[in-house]
Each structure stands twice: as C-alpha cells, then as structure tokens.
Amino acid sequence: MATGTGNLIALGVNAITTTTILSVQTAHHSALHYGNIGGSTVRIYSISGSPESVRSASAGSLMVNIAGREGTTLYLKETGFSDTGWRGVQTINANTTQNRPASPPTEYQFFDTTLGKPVWYSGTEWKDAIGNTV
Numbered sequence: 001m002a003t004g005t006g007n008l009i010a011l012g013v014n015a016i017t018t019t020t021i022l023s024v025q026t027a028h029h030s031a032l033h034y035g036n037i038g039g040s041t042v043r044i045y046s047i048s049g050s051p052e053s054v055r056s057a058s059a060g061s062l063m064v065n066i067a068g069r070e071g072t073t074l075y076l077k078e079t080g081f082s083d084t085g086w087r088g089v090q091t092i093n094a095n096t097t098q099n100r101p102a103s104p105p106t107e108y109q110f111f112d113t114t115l116g117k118p119v120w121y122s123g124t125e126w127k128d129a130i131g132n133t134v
Contacts, residue, residue: 051075056083070101070108092118097134100126 042060045051050072051063063075063086072088079085093101094111101110106123112134119126119134128134 051077051083051086053083055086056081059085070104072105 041058042062043057044062044064045055045057046064046066047055048067049065051057051065052075055063057063057077058081059077059079061077063077065073065075068074070090070093074089075086076089077085078087088105090109092109092111094113097112097114100112100119101108101121104110104121106121108121110119110121110126111117112119112126115128115134117128119128121127125133
C-alpha cells in the first residue's frame with residue numbers, strides 16, 4: 001500500500017524483514033530508497049552530472065546521470081558513506097574504427113571491430129592494450 005507525506009512516498013514495507021522501499025523527489029534530485037529501517041540504506045538516485053564529490057550515499061547505491069553520455073550515465077557507489085567512491089559503470093560497446101565515440105570519458109573501453117581488439121581512450125587519443133596509438 002502506498003502512502004505519501006509531502007515529497008516522500010512509502011511504496012511498501014515488508015513486516016517480516018523490516019525492509020522498506022521509499023520514493024523521494026525534491027527540486028534537486030530523485031531517489032528510490034531500499035534498505036532496512038535504522039540500518040544502511042541502498043538508494044537509487046537521479047542527478048544531472050557526476051555524483052563524485054557531490055552526493056553522499058551508502059556503498060551499493062546507484063546514481064543515474066540524466067545528462068549522461070557513453071560511460072557516464074550510471075554510477076555505482078563502491079565505498080563507505082561519503083560523497084566520494086562513485087565509479088562509472090560502463091558497458092563495452094563495439095563498432096568499427098570509424099564509428100568510435102568522438103569524445104568519451106578518459107579510460108573508456110571500446111571493442112574496435114576493424115582492428116579486432118579492445119582499445120581505450122586516453123583523454124586525447126585511442127590506445128591498445130600495449131599503449132600503441134590506434
């Protein structure tokens with residue numbers, strides 16, 4: 001049963017495990033909370049931009065960047081409860097050399113089907129596993 005108070009909506013509470021799911025919306029972000037009452041809560045947030053040094057959260061929380069591009073759309077909080085420790089979650093895309101992303105984030109991995117191998121973006125150019133510019 002959903003109940004609401006202002007911007008906080010309780011979507012459900014499991015009486016056996018005391019697990020709760022909440023949906024929260026403010027002018028600055030949205031969040032879906034999942035966790036034990038009184039304990040560490042894992043949240044799913046949405047924000048415009050990177051959460052690093054901006055959003056505190058428990059390890060295991062997720063952040064969806066609504067202004068994201070390849071390699072910067074989904075973030076996973078890997079450590080502690082602070083505003084650092086967010087890591088971009090990347091899917092490995094594949095295409096030809098000609099169709100590589102134009103300006104991906106540094107360390108972005110891409111499988112180049114023309115070359116038949118993975119390549120990484122250094123921030124200025126594409127490199128293969130042994131450091132050759134490709």
